Amino acid sequence: MRLLLRSLMAVMLFLQVAGSHADTPRFVTGIEYQEIIPAQQTRAPQGKIEVVELFWYGCPHCYRLEPELEKWLKSKPENIFYYRMPAQFNKHWEIHAAAYYTAESLGLEDKMHMDFFKEIHDKRNRLENVDQLAAFFLRYGVSRDKFLKVFNSFAVRSRQAHAKGMGQRYGARSVPTIVINGKFRTNETMAGSKKDMFAVIEELVAAEARAQQAKPAAAKSQ
Numbered sequence: 001m002r003l004l005l006r007s008l009m010a011v012m013l014f015l016q017v018a019g020s021h022a023d024t025p026r027f028v029t030g031i032e033y034q035e036i037i038p039a040q041q042t043r044a045p046q047g048k049i050e051v052v053e054l055f056w057y058g059c060p061h062c063y064r065l066e067p068e069l070e071k072w073l074k075s076k077p078e079n080i081f082y083y084r085m086p087a088q089f090n091k092h093w094e095i096h097a098a099a100y101y102t103a104e105s106l107g108l109e110d111k112m113h114m115d116f117f118k119e120i121h122d123k124r125n126r127l128e129n130v131d132q133l134a135a136f137f138l139r140y141g142v143s144r145d146k147f148l149k150v151f152n153s154f155a156v157r158s159r160q161a162h163a164k165g166m167g168q169r170y171g172a173r174s175v176p177t178i179v180i181n182g183k184f185r186t187n188e189t190m191a192g193s194k195k196d197m198f199a200v201i202e203e204l205v206a207a208e209a210r211a212q213q214a215k216p217a218a219a220k221s222q
Contacts, residue, residue: 025203025207026199026203027191027196027199027200027203027204029184031190032186032190032191032192032196032200033180033184033185033186033190033191033200033204034171034184034185034186034190035183035184036169036170036171036179036182036183036184036185039181039182039183040166040169040170040179040182040183041182042081042181042182043081044081044181045081047079047212048079048080048081049079049080049081049180049181049205049208049209049212050080050081050082050083050179050180050181050182051080051081051082051178051179051180051181051201051205052082052083052084052085052166052170052178052179053069053082053083053084053085053176053177053178054085054086054087054167054170054172054175054176054177054178054179055084055085055086055087055175055176056086056087056089056093056096056175057086057096057099057100057116057117057120057127058092058093058096058120058126059175059176060121061175061176061188062117062175062176063117063120063121065176065188065194066113066114066117068194068198070114072198076202077202077205077206079205079209080205084100084109084113085163085166085167086100086101086160086163087163087167087172087175087177088160088163088164088167089167089175092128094160094164095128095129095130095133096116096127097160097163097164098151098156098157098160099116099127099133099151100116101155101156101159101160101163102133102137102147102150102151102156103116103137104159105150105153105155105156106142106150108137108140108142111140112140116136119136130148130151133147133151134147134148170185171185172185174187174189176188178197178201180201180204180205180208181204181205181208183204183208184204186200186201186204
């Protein structure tokens with residue numbers, strides 16, 4: 001009986017220690033990720049944590065990361081609200097941002113996204129002017145007139161302007177950059193590897209989810 005009690009106590013102690021280690025952050029702010037000050041508003045629905053991918057189609061690092069992102073998205077935590085946002089660090093990048101939001105407005109962004117990267121990096125077609133973009137969209141059944149109408153629309157320009165402003169407020173200086181819940185940013189260089197970058201994202205998402213859950217409980221106790 002005494003031996004059984006000792007065994008049970010040992011198991012309980014192990015579980016307590018394991019639990020405390022599980023709650024200990026693996027990654028450190030300022031090293032594997034940076035804090036965004038002030039924190040930015042998100043558009044994630046209630047109960048979800050926003051994760052934003054800042055990218056540029058002309059960036060080879062973004063192109064190499066994209067297949068890994070696609071794999072991760074298939075197994076990511078269910079509480080992640082993920083979307084892409086084209087970065088616009090200079091005028092040359094803005095036309096690609098407009099092209100992305102044109103594809104999004106036409107419901108073609110998922111179909112065209114990787115093809116856009118491949119056209120630039122594999123086929124060496126820079127897609128850097130309206131004529132090249134119109135010809136590219138034509139492959140997906142979008143006439144030149146239709147493309148130009150959407151490309152120059154108020155809706156596309158508004159989304160583009162919003163994305164440009166958010167990129168500045170996030171304080172991002174390079175792409176690809178991942179922004180978590182409007183509060184933190186990370187990338188492969190900071191994290192040390194692609195694998196660790198995804199681990200950083202998931203750790204911060206879990207911490208943000210715990211913080212969200214704690215707010216209603218704290219409010220009830222007051």
